[in-house]
Amino acid sequence: MAYFFQQLLNALQLGSIYALIALGYTMVYGILTMINFAHGDLFMVGAFFCFLLAVYLKLSFVPTLLLSMLGVACLGVIIERLAYKPLRTAPRVSAIITALGVGLFLENFTLALSPYPKHIPPLLKNVTWTVGELSISSLQVLVIVLSLGLMLILDFVVWRTKAGMAMRAISWDKTIVPLMGVSVNKIISLTFAIGTGLGGAAGVLYSLAYPVIDPYMGIMVGWKAFICAVVGGIGNVRGAMIGGFILGAVEILVAAFFPSTYRDFVAFTLLLVLLILKPYGILGRPQPQKV
Amino acid sequence: MALLDLQHVTHRFEGLTAVSDFNLAVAPHELVGVIGPNGAGKTTVFNLITGVYRATEGSIRLEGRELVGQTPHRITASGIARTFQNIRLFRELSVLDNVRIAHYRQMAYSPAEALLHIGRFRAEEKRITLGALDLLSIFKLDDAANEKAKNLPYGLQRRLEIARALATGPKLLLLDEPAAGMNPNEILQLMDFIRWIRRTFDVTIILIEHQMRLVMGICERLVVLDFGATIAAGLPSEIRTNPKVMEAYLGEEAAS
Amino acid sequence: MIRAKTAYRTWRDRWRRLTARKYFWPAVLTAGLAFSIAADKYDFVDLYVQLIIIYVGINIILTVSLNLINGYMGEFSVGHAGFMAVGAYTASLLTVYAFPPGLQQLLFPLAVLAGGLAAALIGFLVAIPSFKTRGDYLAIVTLAFCMIVKSVLENIDAVGGPRGLLGMEKLTTLPWVFFWTALSVWVIRNLVYSNFGRGVLSVREDEIAADLMSVNTRQVKIIAFIVSSFFAGIAGGLFAHALQFINPRMFDIIKSTDVLIMVYLGGIASIAGSVIGAVIYTILLEILRPLGVWRMVFMPLLLVVLMIYRPRGIMGLRETRLFEPLSDLATITLWRQKKKEAPDGAP
Numbered sequence: 001m002a003y004f005f006q007q008l009l010n011a012l013q014l015g016s017i018y019a020l021i022a023l024g025y026t027m028v029y030g031i032l033t034m035i036n037f038a039h040g041d042l043f044m045v046g047a048f049f050c051f052l053l054a055v056y057l058k059l060s061f062v063p064t065l066l067l068s069m070l071g072v073a074c075l076g077v078i079i080e081r082l083a084y085k086p087l088r089t090a091p092r093v094s095a096i097i098t099a100l101g102v103g104l105f106l107e108n109f110t111l112a113l114s115p116y117p118k119h120i121p122p123l124l125k126n127v128t129w130t131v132g133e134l135s136i137s138s139l140q141v142l143v144i145v146l147s148l149g150l151m152l153i154l155d156f157v158v159w160r161t162k163a164g165m166a167m168r169a170i171s172w173d174k175t176i177v178p179l180m181g182v183s184v185n186k187i188i189s190l191t192f193a194i195g196t197g198l199g200g201a202a203g204v205l206y207s208l209a210y211p212v213i214d215p216y217m218g219i220m221v222g223w224k225a226f227i228c229a230v231v232g233g234i235g236n237v238r239g240a241m242i243g244g245f246i247l248g249a250v251e252i253l254v255a256a257f258f259p260s261t262y263r264d265f266v267a268f269t270l271l272l273v274l275l276i277l278k279p280y281g282i283l284g285r286p287q288p289q290k291v
Numbered sequence: 292m293a294l295l296d297l298q299h300v301t302h303r304f305e306g307l308t309a310v311s312d313f314n315l316a317v318a319p320h321e322l323v324g325v326i327g328p329n330g331a332g333k334t335t336v337f338n339l340i341t342g343v344y345r346a347t348e349g350s351i352r353l354e355g356r357e358l359v360g361q362t363p364h365r366i367t368a369s370g371i372a373r374t375f376q377n378i379r380l381f382r383e384l385s386v387l388d389n390v391r392i393a394h395y396r397q398m399a400y401s402p403a404e405a406l407l408h409i410g411r412f413r414a415e416e417k418r419i420t421l422g423a424l425d426l427l428s429i430f431k432l433d434d435a436a437n438e439k440a441k442n443l444p445y446g447l448q449r450r451l452e453i454a455r456a457l458a459t460g461p462k463l464l465l466l467d468e469p470a471a472g473m474n475p476n477e478i479l480q481l482m483d484f485i486r487w488i489r490r491t492f493d494v495t496i497i498l499i500e501h502q503m504r505l506v507m508g509i510c511e512r513l514v515v516l517d518f519g520a521t522i523a524a525g526l527p528s529e530i531r532t533n534p535k536v537m538e539a540y541l542g543e544e545a546a547s
Numbered sequence: 548m549i550r551a552k553t554a555y556r557t558w559r560d561r562w563r564r565l566t567a568r569k570y571f572w573p574a575v576l577t578a579g580l581a582f583s584i585a586a587d588k589y590d591f592v593d594l595y596v597q598l599i600i601i602y603v604g605i606n607i608i609l610t611v612s613l614n615l616i617n618g619y620m621g622e623f624s625v626g627h628a629g630f631m632a633v634g635a636y637t638a639s640l641l642t643v644y645a646f647p648p649g650l651q652q653l654l655f656p657l658a659v660l661a662g663g664l665a666a667a668l669i670g671f672l673v674a675i676p677s678f679k680t681r682g683d684y685l686a687i688v689t690l691a692f693c694m695i696v697k698s699v700l701e702n703i704d705a706v707g708g709p710r711g712l713l714g715m716e717k718l719t720t721l722p723w724v725f726f727w728t729a730l731s732v733w734v735i736r737n738l739v740y741s742n743f744g745r746g747v748l749s750v751r752e753d754e755i756a757a758d759l760m761s762v763n764t765r766q767v768k769i770i771a772f773i774v775s776s777f778f779a780g781i782a783g784g785l786f787a788h789a790l791q792f793i794n795p796r797m798f799d800i801i802k803s804t805d806v807l808i809m810v811y812l813g814g815i816a817s818i819a820g821s822v823i824g825a826v827i828y829t830i831l832l833e834i835l836r837p838l839g840v841w842r843m844v845f846m847p848l849l850l851v852v853l854m855i856y857r858p859r860g861i862m863g864l865r866e867t868r869l870f871e872p873l874s875d876l877a878t879i880t881l882w883r884q885k886k887k888e889a890p891d892g893a894p
Binding site for chain 3: 373407
Binding site for chain 1: 617623676679680683684686687688690691692694695697698699701702709800801804807808811815840841843844846847848850851854855858859
């Protein structure tokens with residue numbers, strides 16, 4: 001039983017990271033109906049910022065986290081302005097392919113500058129508490145609590161502030177919002193900043209939890225987080241969180257009770273079954289077809 | 292016997308009744324109009340007949356055969372074709388291809404023959420192409436045969452949509468607001484055009500329309516819908532003086 | 548300037564007349580086959596160049612077949628590498644374990660064909676979810692499929708698990724690549740210029756309208772997925788016997804991304820575009836090889852710039868006359884002539 005709870009804790013840790021990344025996919029999708037396939041690589045850039053700041057500037061945890069988030073957010077906004085904005089009226093697929101291109105660029109640019117995997121130094125003292133048979137590390141608690149905190153802040157921004165209302169309005173109807181005196185460009189930039197900033201935070205937290213980083217680390221994690229966003233119902237912020245925790249739980253629990261090589265197989269098969277049962281995700285709704 | 296027979300057709304979406312207890316029997320070669328204010332459920336009736344939506348209750352029969360529960364392409368293949376309120380052509384495809392696609396059920400070749408361009412493929416493809424070109428020439432669209440559908444002017448797009456519907460070889464043609472966006476002069480021409488289609492292609496027509504002038508001018512019989520319910524049915528002259536219809540169209544005050 | 552223009556026009560017209568001849572394609576194909584057989588036999592082409600031509604051929608097959616789903620049908624499949632893996636493993640298992648050693652060369656086409664058929668069978672299964680879901684959700688289904696294939700292969704020790712499969716002879720020769728490439732382009736061209744192919748296009752344009760114009764959309768989707776995955780499987784079989792070594796990681800999402808890039812670079816819904824996209828991408832990558840890692844920094848940038856200035860790719864939604872069937876053009880011309888001779892009294 002303790003083993004189960006131990007794994008559940010691991011699942012929460014992984015799930016919260018997936019959820020943070022999935023939020024970026026879902027926010028951008030909600031507002032532009034575009035899949036930002038470079039998002040996983042922005043997560044990777046976040047981890048590398050963390051490495052740079054911690055190793056070369058010897059910053060402590062909090063400034064490292066904040067500066068990494070800020071750096072990734074800026075990068076996200078720049079990418080949107082340069083690469084995606086010209087394609088807003090183009091066929092949707094062109095934007096998706098552009099995003100794939102941007103992702104490849106980020107991966108290989110990082111690879112060119114840093115050909116070997118990097119080791120992140122421990123930024124925080126890791127304490128392990130033992131409760132009965134359960135051992136809880138302070139790092140695990142930090143990752144979970146920080147992720148949940150960021151998600152709560154985001155949820156508040158989306159549902160309780162004016163900017164959040166504008167975001168939801170744009171995702172509802174893009175043509176009418178400018179008529180209300182809202183600058184669509186500003187809101188889109190803000191969405192990218194928040195979404196990619198959360199991805200950057202996920203990068204930092206991930207590299208604390210799994211301290212070896214490399215330029216291709218964002219690919220698999222990114223696709224998996226995208227799956228989380230879809231499972232939760234893409235475009236739906238709360239759905240992305242639920243999807244993240246589901247995938248985290250499935251992956252950890254499968255690895256705990258089966259040979260670890262079965263992890264991806266079981267996770268993706270479950271995903272397929274879920275999508276066949278609920279083709280629009282857990283919180284998604286089918287778009288009504290007008291004829 | 293009626294060509295199309297709708298009995299007690301009801302359709303509900305999430306608690307909202309879009310069409311309730313709708314009855315309509317259309318005899319062969321008739322020209323029937325369905326009218327009613329915006330949101331009265333007219334297009335829903337077409338969607339129910341063509342299988343886009345499935346009727347919650349009631350039966351829809353074409354020449355005695357039940358249509359409820361069949362897929363749209365089956366229903367089209369059994370002889371019902373339609374146009375759309377907001378034109379839905381295959382925009383990036385050529386005018387000719389738009390019409391050729393509508394011959395889908397008439398192909399006598401198999402996928403294997405299509406992949407290798409052997410067997411019946413060439414003869415059949417020639418037959419379909421010539422048929423489509425003949426149809427286009429009747430509609431004076433043959434000069435634009437290789438043009439992309441989206442490049443046609445609005446009026447020709449409407450015409451192409453009718454040609455495409457007729458290419459499926461229908462017994463019954465459903466026209467959804469064919470006069471949308473036309474001026475009175477064009478509507479007069481359209482009236483002749485619709486009569487001419489019925490004669491030339493020997494089809495029965497059901498027409499949805501806002502434009503009173505059009506329906507009163509050519510329909511032999513009218514059904515008036517309001518909030519999903521039939522409020523009147525009969526000859527155009529009867530409908531014109533029906534107080535319920537005037538109320539639905541003009542509001543209560545104007546009618547009283 | 549004007550002279551250049553007229554010169555361009557005369558050459559264009561000459562080219563058009565030449566390509567409209569009945570013997571144009573047979574001549575090109577015979578020449579290509581003869582060249583590839585000679586090059587294979589007498590080795591007058593550098594082996595490295597031969598290998599690049601083989602990869603160009605395989606990439607053309609992959610691109611044309613993926614374009615059927617992503618370009619012509621307008622879906623977004625990211626699972627092409629999965630179908631390729633199925634073909635590669637099926638064909639390799641046959642040549643390594645099932646075929647008697649002396650008959651390998653003779654039976655190689657059967658192995659490739661078997662790879663294609665196995666992939667087609669899986670393609671049929673993937674087509675089923677496409678009945679209900681579209682767009683991003685279908686993309687996820689194909690993504691999950693691709694990852695499941697990789698994961699399954701990693702977990703079967705009989706096929707080498709994560710280490711992969713070795714021991715294939717170098718059976719993929721220039722003539723075979725030429726044959727399969729020409730076949731895949733021809734078959735997909737044929738499909739696109741048939742009413743089933745127009746059905747595929749109509750699903751992209753407006754699925755509901757297609758259904759209401761009597762197109763059996765399920766049938767159309769099944770055909771598209773089967774044909775597409777069949778040729779991906781063929782490409783996999785050829786790939787395995789060109790490299791003589793495969794492992795599951797070769798067929799992950801990155802491989803699919805490669806093919807996606809070639810499709811959208813060349814242009815959606817275009818046979819000519821697929822050929823151009825595959826040729827340019829493969830050759831450019833080889834030319835830029837001296838740049839080392841920076842090659843893969845430069846290529847994505849190029850793709851992004853191309854997408855911004857030509858969002859539909861080089862040949863997006865266009866086709867050269869070269870790939871239009873002559874019989875189709877002849878029918879239309881014949882009809883026009885007849886009409887001119889006997890103008891009928893249509894209203």
